[in-house]
Amino acid sequence: MTATPLGRQADPTGRPSRLSRVRQATDGDGAFYLLIVPPFLILFLLTAVPLVSLIWTSMQEWNRASPVPPDFIGLSNFTALMGDAAFWKAAGLTAYQVSGTVILQIIFGLGIALLFSRQFRGVGLARALYLVPMMCAPVVVGLMWRVLLQTDNGPVNRMLAVIGIGPIDFLGDPALAMPSVIGTDLWLSTPFVVIILLAALQAIPQEISEAARVDGVSPWQMLRWIILPIIKPMIILATLFRTMDAIKRFDTIYVMTGGGPGNSTETLDLHAFAYAFTYLDVGKGAAIAVVMLALIIAISSLLLRAIDPTTGSAK
Amino acid sequence: MSSMTTTQIPRTAGQPGRAVGLSGRPTWPSSMPGLWGVLAWVIVLLTLTPLVWLVSTALTGGNPGASLANFREVLGTGDFLATYVNSLVVSLSTTLFTVAFGVTSGYTLARTRTRSTRWMGIWIVLVRMAPPMGFALPFFLMMQKLQLLDTYPALVLVYLTVTLPFATWLMAGFFQSIPVELEEAARIDGCSRIRALFSVVLPAARPGIATVAIFSFIASWNEFFYPLVIAGRTTKTASLALQGYVSSAGIETGLLCAGAVLVLLPALLFTALAQKGLVRGLTHGAVK
Numbered sequence: 001m002t003a004t005p006l007g008r009q010a011d012p013t014g015r016p017s018r019l020s021r022v023r024q025a026t027d028g029d030g031a032f033y034l035l036i037v038p039p040f041l042i043l044f045l046l047t048a049v050p051l052v053s054l055i056w057t058s059m060q061e062w063n064r065a066s067p068v069p070p071d072f073i074g075l076s077n078f079t080a081l082m083g084d085a086a087f088w089k090a091a092g093l094t095a096y097q098v099s100g101t102v103i104l105q106i107i108f109g110l111g112i113a114l115l116f117s118r119q120f121r122g123v124g125l126a127r128a129l130y131l132v133p134m135m136c137a138p139v140v141v142g143l144m145w146r147v148l149l150q151t152d153n154g155p156v157n158r159m160l161a162v163i164g165i166g167p168i169d170f171l172g173d174p175a176l177a178m179p180s181v182i183g184t185d186l187w188l189s190t191p192f193v194v195i196i197l198l199a200a201l202q203a204i205p206q207e208i209s210e211a212a213r214v215d216g217v218s219p220w221q222m223l224r225w226i227i228l229p230i231i232k233p234m235i236i237l238a239t240l241f242r243t244m245d246a247i248k249r250f251d252t253i254y255v256m257t258g259g260g261p262g263n264s265t266e267t268l269d270l271h272a273f274a275y276a277f278t279y280l281d282v283g284k285g286a287a288i289a290v291v292m293l294a295l296i297i298a299i300s301s302l303l304l305r306a307i308d309p310t311t312g313s314a315k
Numbered sequence: 316m317s318s319m320t321t322t323q324i325p326r327t328a329g330q331p332g333r334a335v336g337l338s339g340r341p342t343w344p345s346s347m348p349g350l351w352g353v354l355a356w357v358i359v360l361l362t363l364t365p366l367v368w369l370v371s372t373a374l375t376g377g378n379p380g381a382s383l384a385n386f387r388e389v390l391g392t393g394d395f396l397a398t399y400v401n402s403l404v405v406s407l408s409t410t411l412f413t414v415a416f417g418v419t420s421g422y423t424l425a426r427t428r429t430r431s432t433r434w435m436g437i438w439i440v441l442v443r444m445a446p447p448m449g450f451a452l453p454f455f456l457m458m459q460k461l462q463l464l465d466t467y468p469a470l471v472l473v474y475l476t477v478t479l480p481f482a483t484w485l486m487a488g489f490f491q492s493i494p495v496e497l498e499e500a501a502r503i504d505g506c507s508r509i510r511a512l513f514s515v516v517l518p519a520a521r522p523g524i525a526t527v528a529i530f531s532f533i534a535s536w537n538e539f540f541y542p543l544v545i546a547g548r549t550t551k552t553a554s555l556a557l558q559g560y561v562s563s564a565g566i567e568t569g570l571l572c573a574g575a576v577l578v579l580l581p582a583l584l585f586t587a588l589a590q591k592g593l594v595r596g597l598t599h600g601a602v603k
Contacts, residue, residue, distance in 0.1 A: 039416035040423055043479050046472065047442045053453035112358060120352025126359045133362060135586040137537035139554045140575045143561065144369055147568055155368060187362065248446045251539040255558065272448045277544065282452065289448040296444045 058286035065280040077287035087288070089263065090271035093178065097253075097267055098246040100182040101189075105242055106235060108186065109193025114223075116194065117201040127198070134191040142252035145184040146171065174264035177257050181265055184252050189245065193238045200234035201227070240303040247296055268292050366579075373576045376569035385573035395574060398556035402578075405467055405542075405552065406535040409474040413482045413531040414524060416475075421486025422512065426495070436487075439480040450476045451544045458545060465547025473541045478531035485530070489523030490516065529589045533582045553578050 058077055062070035081087045116127050133141070148155050149170040157167045170180040204227065212226050228235075250269045253259070259266035259274070266274070268288060276285025374382050390396050424435055454473045455464070463469040493516060501511040517524070542552040557578060560571035 037423075039419040042416055042475075043420050043483060044438075046476055046479065047438070047450075050450045050453035050457075050476070051442075051445065053457070054449050057453065057456070112355075115351055115355045115358070118351050118355070120349070120355060122356070123352075126355055130359050130362060132366065132583065132586070135533060135582050136366075137539070137554055137578055137582065139537070139539040139557060140578050143557055143571060144365055144575060146561070147566055147571065148365060148368070150566075187365070244444045250447060254539075254543075255561070269446055269448060272446070272452075276448065276452050277455075282456070285448070286452055289446055289452060292446045293444070293449055296446070297441070300440075300444060 054286050055290060057282060058290045060283045060286075062283040063279075063281050070283070073283075077283050078291070080284070081287055081291065086263070087271065090266055090268045090288075093265065094247060094267040094269075096178060097182060097249070097265075098243060100179070101185045101246045101249075102239060102242045104182070104186055105190050105193050106239055109190050109238065110197055110235070112190070113194045113197035113201055116198055130194065131191045133188055134195075136188070138188060138251040139255055141184060141188045142255035145180070145187070145252075146256045149180055171257055172261055174261050177261060177265045181253050181256060184256065185246065185249060188252065189242065193242060196234055196238045196241075197231060200231040204230050236303055236306050240300055243299055243303070244296055247292060247299075369572050370576055372568060373572035376572055385569045386577070389570055389573045389577065393559065394551070395553065395556050395559075395577075398551045399553045399577065401546075401550050402536060402553040405470045405474065405550070406532050408467065408471045409478055409535040410528050410531045412471065412475060413478040414528050416479055417482030417486050417527050417531075418517070418520070418524060420479075420483045422490050422516070424483060424487035425490030436484070439484050442476065442480045447540045451541055454541075455544050464545060465550050467550060469545050470542060470550060470552075473545055474535045474538060477538065477541075478534050481534075482527045482531060485527055486520070486523055489520050493519045525589060529585050533585060536582055
């Protein structure tokens with residue numbers, strides 16, 4: 001990372017060299033910025049305009065189904081949400097889904113990463129194959145598991161029948177629908193955690209593990225007191241990424257259950273979708289999206305602080 | 316690639332042939348190597364089982380014996396083929412724009428002052444965190460006002476909100492790892508800044524550019540939520556079309572699986588071709 005301003009040559013005397021002065025006249029920063037600024041602006045416009053417009057929309061009383069034009073109502077959508085039991089239920093379900101997904105994923109991901117950091121026959125191939133689910137389209141994954149988990153003649157239930165467990169209505173039972181959704185996400189995105197933690201494990205200097213081995217440390221002590229502290233920042237980072245993505249998880253849930261049965265899998269994202277595109281209550285849908293964004297920012301700033309308490313930023 | 320597991324500790328004369336700690340106990344990384352390898356492979360195979368089932372059902376389900384009948388029916392009837400073409404058009408255009416814009420804005424980030432870099436970094440993280448609803452709803456309303464719903468440009472624009480921030484971030488990291496001295500040398504040799512960028516920096520960043528291209532293609536190809544909101548009848552993507560095989564009356568399993576395999580195919584192909592670069596790109600993005 002360089003702190004050198006654009007268009008200036010590094011010069012031991014601190015003054016721009018004659019050469020660079022000449023060059024600055026002919027193709028200095030101006031020409032350079034001309035080339036570089038447009039894509040930068042596009043990136044910014046493409047992301048800033050929708051976010052501002054979202055916040056503006058969240059302060060409107062606006063139902064697309066009614067002929068009444070949008071009306072500015074300040075924070076009323078938000079205060080209405082605070083008193084809305086359906087919103088709190090969706091928030092609770094999101095907490096359930098996100099914590100279930102992320103905690104299990106970190107545990108499994110760490111275990112599998114430890115396994116893959118060993119040397120065994122075909123380790124490279126095994127690692128490559130294990131990453132395949134991550135590249136699959138989530139909608140395909142959702143539909144695939146929906147078929148696999150079918151009550152009548154679904155492959156999973158057929159296998160369970162072999163060991164005498166009678167058909168389980170995975171997606172139709174309100175108590176089992178969410179665990180099924182979480183299980184699908186485990187299959188889909190645990191590989192992401194494994195990639196990050198595997199990279200972290202491989203970056204541990206060999207001298208450290210060798211020294212510990214020479215000192216006769218037990219496997220458990222090695223994991224608890226040497227490996228975990230070293231890769232802790234990466235664990236937190238993986239948690240951060242997975243939390244952000246789990247809060248936004250839409251496609252698999254939408255095609256597996258559509259938020260049902262009842263609304264037992266209707267997380268905040270599906271709740272917002274229902275308001276914005278089914279009930280056409282745009283203002284309220286936008287308000288839920290804003291709450292989600294605030295929630296995500298709060299959670300991630302907490303996690304980031306855990307990495308580096310002095311600066312509050314990731315290294 | 317470092318492998319801590321193959322390292323043998325210096326053995327003393329009394330402990331021939333086995334990697335054993337000085338305390339005499341087998342130590343953590345190298346105890347029972349064979350068993351752990353078997354366990355790892357069992358996990359890999361279990362993970363792949365659903366996909367194997369998917370492919371075999373696509374080949375046999377519904378039409379027993381006829382191996383490609385499901386694929387023929389999926390591609391030959393209905394609008395699946397048209398949606399597949401839509402997906403290709405939108406994903407390839409998104410990739411093109413992402414690479415062009417991602418490279419230039421990433422380069423700007425990498426070569427400008429730290430303060431702007433930091434703010435841009437924060438902004439990009441913020442955008443990456445925003446729930447899709449945060450973009451989809453405003454985009455839907457804007458496109459509706461502009462009469463652009465159900466057009467390719469609308470889809471490409473909204474896909475760029477997913478791919479461009481990540482591409483910029485990744486490219487910035489790649490450019491930062493290319494020493495500034497390389498360009499400076501070229502400029503002292505008489506290159507203009509633009510020419511130095513094209514003839515010195517870009518070739519050195521080729522692996523990064525490939526990673527960005529593959530990432531954007533896969534991300535836009537796999538997208539479901541945005542087309543659900545923005546696409547209409549003429550621009551429907553393949554990921555949406557799959558839902559057509561699922562109705563309240565039941566699921567056409569054989570056709571659904573064949574369609575699903577077709578949707579998975581390009582992403583898996585690209586992944587197979589560029590797995591190393593992709594993993595490096597992802598972890599690089601994570602470490603930053």
